[in-house]
Amino acid sequence: MLLSHLHADHCLDIPGLLVWRRYSPNAPTGRVPVYGPAGTAQRLGVASAEVAGEVDDVSDTLDIRPLSDGGTFRFGALTISPSKVDHPPKPTDSASPATPVARSSTRATPACATR
Ligand SMILES: [Zn+2]
Secondary structure, three states: OEOOOOOHHHHOOHHHHHHHHHHOOOOOOOOEEEEEOOOHHHHHHHHHOOOOOOOOOHHHOEEEEEOOOOOOEEEOOEEEOOEEOOOOOOOOOOOOOOOEEOOEOOOOOOOOOOO
């Protein structure tokens, strides 16, 4: 998975996937690679916690890999070049310090990732 940013509509389906991967006897084994901006593990951990105020350690199921501004990496058939963009609303806490958005060299550029 590749998360361009951590707005709810981009990442809050992942806790359901995490529960299935973690507990279903029919789920594939191994951790799922998840590329995301700074704060991804915290955001998904809070959303996946069974008790409000706690943070689930998602590292048993998800392999969180940081997106950073600049640089390039391969993601399947795509070449990804993350870069920060202005995408309101602005983050209000330090857990989401910026909005790095992944751009692809093919048509898979996220709809929200416009300058
Ligand atoms: Zn957004």
